[in-house]
Amino acid sequence: MPHAAAPVVTIDGPSGAGKGTVSRGLAKRLGWHLLDSGALYRVAALAGQRAGLAANDQDGHAVLAATLKIVFSAHPDGSEQILLDGQDVTRAIRSEEAGAGASRVATWPALRQALMARQHAFARPPGLVADGRDMGTVVFPGAALKIFLVASPEERAQRRYNQLKGKDSGVSLAALSREIEARDRQDSTRPVSPLVRAEDAIVVDSTRLGIAEVVEAIWRLGAQRGLWQG
Numbered sequence: 001m002p003h004a005a006a007p008v009v010t011i012d013g014p015s016g017a018g019k020g021t022v023s024r025g026l027a028k029r030l031g032w033h034l035l036d037s038g039a040l041y042r043v044a045a046l047a048g049q050r051a052g053l054a055a056n057d058q059d060g061h062a063v064l065a066a067t068l069k070i071v072f073s074a075h076p077d078g079s080e081q082i083l084l085d086g087q088d089v090t091r092a093i094r095s096e097e098a099g100a101g102a103s104r105v106a107t108w109p110a111l112r113q114a115l116m117a118r119q120h121a122f123a124r125p126p127g128l129v130a131d132g133r134d135m136g137t138v139v140f141p142g143a144a145l146k147i148f149l150v151a152s153p154e155e156r157a158q159r160r161y162n163q164l165k166g167k168d169s170g171v172s173l174a175a176l177s178r179e180i181e182a183r184d185r186q187d188s189t190r191p192v193s194p195l196v197r198a199e200d201a202i203v204v205d206s207t208r209l210g211i212a213e214v215v216e217a218i219w220r221l222g223a224q225r226g227l228w229q230g
């Protein structure tokens with residue numbers, strides 16, 4: 001396995017369950033690398049659009065995805081920055097439209113395969129926290145700890161709304177609920193790498209928990225398994 005050199009914790013689940021924030025918090029606490037795999041799908045969709053590819057050009061998108069020049073870096077203030085061909089796309093990929101575009105290209109097997117090696121390359125010592133939909137089932141099936149993070153649909157829509165307020169003007173809570181529901185359906189019912197819980201994943205429900213409490217719960221699970229010292 002190309003990623004056996006470093007321990008991997010996978011955090012999968014539906015949109016808005018808090019995967020991104022929790023994964024970042026856990027990676028920071030451990031001093032491990034972080035893979036935001038959703039960002040790769042978002043960038044792939046955006047790159048296709050910018051290159052003028054037809055929306056249904058699966059092969060063109062896959063070729064593009066295999067050669068994308070993406071850089072994940074941190075601003076001096078610690079916030080995340082994502083560059084595509086040297087251009088800052090951090091904000092552009094976070095809109096609901098970009099999320100829907102990502103969900104569409106994510107149904108294409110050739111594109112998913114094109115992103116595989118790039119995802120494996122994130123697994124480097126001392127370890128990796130990988131956030132996505134198929135991290136525990138397909139990309140890192142041998143992960144040392146697999147979490148399936150869930151929250152009620154109402155809570156997820158509300159969190160997404162709070163996140164987007166001010167960034168994506170014109171979003172409404174009702175519209176977001178519908179979009180999240182549509183994206184969940186598309187992600188869970190697609191034939192390739194659907195959003196499903198890995199058999200050996202532990203379900204963590206974040207509906208009534210704060211970020212720090214969820215990170216703490218996962219930390220304890222890892223310590224129990226001897227992945228790190230509690």
Ligand code: C5P
Nearest residue numbers: 037038039041102103106132133134187
């Ligand atoms: O996690 P995020 O909302 O950024 O993901 C955007 C979309 O990318 C998801 O709705 C999903 O369709 C797709 N995705 C995926 N597999 C992953 C991560 C994201 O199919 N590992």
